[in-house]
Amino acid sequence: MTTESLEVKVKRLEQEKAALEQEVRALRLEQSIAVTAAAGAQQLYASSGDTVTNDSRGATPSSAFTPFERVAALTNPEIARYGRQLILPGFGIQAQMDLRNCSMLVVGAGGLGASCALYLGAAGVGRLGIVDHDTVDISNLHRQVIHNEARQGMSKARSAALSIQLLNPHCEVVVHELVLESSNAQEIVNAYDIIIDATDNVATRYLLNDASVLGQKPLVSGSALRLDGQLTIYNYSGGPCYRCLFPTPPPSETVTNCSDGGVLGVVPGIIGCLQALEAIKIATGLNKEDPPTMTLFSANSSTMFRTIKLRKRKPDCIMCGDAPTITKLIDYVRFCGSSATDKTPDLFLIPYNERITCQSYKELLKDSVPHLLLDVREKVQFDICSLPSSLNIPLKALPNELEKVKARLDGQNDRPVYVVCRRGNDSQPAVRILQENGITTGEVKDIVGGLERWSNTIDPDFPKY
Amino acid sequence: MSQSDATLRIELQFSGGMELLFDNQKTIHAKVPASFPLDGSAENRHAATIRDLISWTASNLLKERPELFIGADGSVRSGILVLVNGADWELEGELEYELEDRDEIVFISTLHGG
Numbered sequence: 001m002t003t004e005s006l007e008v009k010v011k012r013l014e015q016e017k018a019a020l021e022q023e024v025r026a027l028r029l030e031q032s033i034a035v036t037a038a039a040g041a042q043q044l045y046a047s048s049g050d051t052v053t054n055d056s057r058g059a060t061p062s063s064a065f066t067p068f069e070r071v072a073a074l075t076n077p078e079i080a081r082y083g084r085q086l087i088l089p090g091f092g093i094q095a096q097m098d099l100r101n102c103s104m105l106v107v108g109a110g111g112l113g114a115s116c117a118l119y120l121g122a123a124g125v126g127r128l129g130i131v132d133h134d135t136v137d138i139s140n141l142h143r144q145v146i147h148n149e150a151r152q153g154m155s156k157a158r159s160a161a162l163s164i165q166l167l168n169p170h171c172e173v174v175v176h177e178l179v180l181e182s183s184n185a186q187e188i189v190n191a192y193d194i195i196i197d198a199t200d201n202v203a204t205r206y207l208l209n210d211a212s213v214l215g216q217k218p219l220v221s222g223s224a225l226r227l228d229g230q231l232t233i234y235n236y237s238g239g240p241c242y243r244c245l246f247p248t249p250p251p252s253e254t255v256t257n258c259s260d261g262g263v264l265g266v267v268p269g270i271i272g273c274l275q276a277l278e279a280i281k282i283a284t285g286l287n288k289e290d291p292p293t294m295t296l297f298s299a300n301s302s303t304m305f306r307t308i309k310l311r312k313r314k315p316d317c318i319m320c321g322d323a324p325t326i327t328k329l330i331d332y333v334r335f336c337g338s339s340a341t342d343k344t345p346d347l348f349l350i351p352y353n354e355r356i357t358c359q360s361y362k363e364l365l366k367d368s369v370p371h372l373l374l375d376v377r378e379k380v381q382f383d384i385c386s387l388p389s390s391l392n393i394p395l396k397a398l399p400n401e402l403e404k405v406k407a408r409l410d411g412q413n414d415r416p417v418y419v420v421c422r423r424g425n426d427s428q429p430a431v432r433i434l435q436e437n438g439i440t441t442g443e444v445k446d447i448v449g450g451l452e453r454w455s456n457t458i459d460p461d462f463p464k465y
Numbered sequence: 466m467s468q469s470d471a472t473l474r475i476e477l478q479f480s481g482g483m484e485l486l487f488d489n490q491k492t493i494h495a496k497v498p499a500s501f502p503l504d505g506s507a508e509n510r511h512a513a514t515i516r517d518l519i520s521w522t523a524s525n526l527l528k529e530r531p532e533l534f535i536g537a538d539g540s541v542r543s544g545i546l547v548l549v550n551g552a553d554w555e556l557e558g559e560l561e562y563e564l565e566d567r568d569e570i571v572f573i574s575t576l577h578g579g
């Protein structure tokens with residue numbers, strides 16, 4: 001190992017150490033808050049003579065499969081807590097009781113689930129299940145406000161449950177720390193009254209739809225990306241299911257996730273709030289007579305909200321129609337041709353000998369080998385950070401802007417051209433485009449793993465986003 | 466004006482990311498031929514339907530990657546919902562809906578993020 005790479009390693013370890021120390025400080029702080037809150041909650045139960053034992057309602061997760069206990073009346077502390085809803089005309093004690101005796105499942109504790117689960121827990125839903133397999137990452141926190149700095153690395157389902165407990169100890173939270181899939185979804189869905197789709201991928205959306213139809217549960221579905229959001233209730237009151245609207249899944253190349261497309265944090269927050277609202281309306285029967293609609297939200301449009309009338313349930317739907325052909329859950333990853341997470345997979349479109357590693361590119365820089373570095377990320381990403389003297393032409397624009405590459409080569413037509421992007425996926429088709437247009441007689445290669453790997457293995461000071 | 470020159474004023478809207486295929490335009494006011502096929506003789510032509518509008522839009526307005534817009538059977542690809550004057554196109558006859566002057570047609574790509 002050279003002294004230089006040792007230096008890099010030391011620097012990275014020091015950064016990690018500082019981050020861990022900060023996490024420890026934040027956790028200590030949170031621990032002290034949680035202890036105070038739990039003591040307060042115990043007192044609350046004790047003073048009200050509430051017969052509900054705290055062990056089934058505390059931060060320890062209880063099982064969804066213990067029967068959900070419905071009650072005949074609210075306790076005094078509950079009445080004090082929900083007073084502003086109790087005096088609300090058209091809501092009142094009956095609706096509050098309906099909420100108390102309702103169980104809801106929030107699938108996904110991400111951007112949508114964060115606001116949705118917090119408001120449902122606060123509103124007085126009796127039992128709230130939270131499904132999530134993922135852990136809290138710093139890049140989640142701009143939108144997933146149910147988690148916090150100290151909980152990096154913690155299970156999202158647990159973190160969400162903890163936040164709801166801190167907000168409202170009357171809500172019984174059930175943690176489902178798992179990937180929802182065909183083998184476990186039906187049993188979990190059947191254990192709740194209302195299902196909330198706050199997921200981030202196509203496969204889980206079809207899975208939840210089918211499980212909800214089979215279990216005869218209304219499904220409140222929300223989605224968000226960039227500055228847009230969508231909201232629909234499926235399988236409810238004569239309305240369509242997800243498959244009535246979208247019988248076949250979209251081609252996987254047309255599906256963009258938040259990590260690639262970006263999302264303004266408040267946008268999923270708004271849609272998650274709307275999902276909570278719709279779930280409350282279902283639990284209390286407020287929207288039973290409403291025709292099926294889809295609500296479209298567009299943050300930068302002059303009319304931010306738009307509600308459109310949807311078709312009814314389709315009699316020929318293979319899922320919810322009169323003669324359904326799907327009678328049990330199928331393989332959704334296969335059906336959709338995409339994975340049940342929103343992680344971007346590594347692509348392998350060109351052979352390895354047409355690619356170079358970050359390490360080799362570093363050597364090449366060190367030896368001052370003349371070359372052109374082409375960065376094919378979108379301009380907004382290039383503006384965040386870039387390698388010195390790289391030329392930015394987004395992949396989409398590349399076929400029409402080859403002249404810019406030629407201009408930069410300035411007659412040196414044997415110069416090697418290296419292509420880089422965020423993760424080493426878009427750089428591969430870019431290599432093909434350059435080769436097909438004979439842009440240089442020198443080599444054309446892309447950098448495996450892109451700038452993210454550059455930051456991980458070569459330069460810890462290079463930002464990741 | 467002969468029948469073949471007649472056009473309909475159609476407001477096309479794109480959302481949920483569809484606009485990225487149309488040079489980031491969320492709204493396009495288009496003059497769409499009132500009858501198709503464009504190379505057909507007067508008696509062979511029929512009043513413009515959404516089916517015609519989809520292929521006309523693809524060849525006249527689409528800026529990139531037609532496979533992200535067009536699907537099988539001359540329809541839009543799966544995952545796109547079409548609205549006719551604010552309602553699900555299924556309520557209006559889907560592909561066979563006959564366009565009228567000043568119709569508003571919206572193409573929405575469903576979102577999956579969260």
Ligand SMILES: [Zn+2]
Nearest residue numbers: 241244317320
């Ligand atoms: Zn259906």
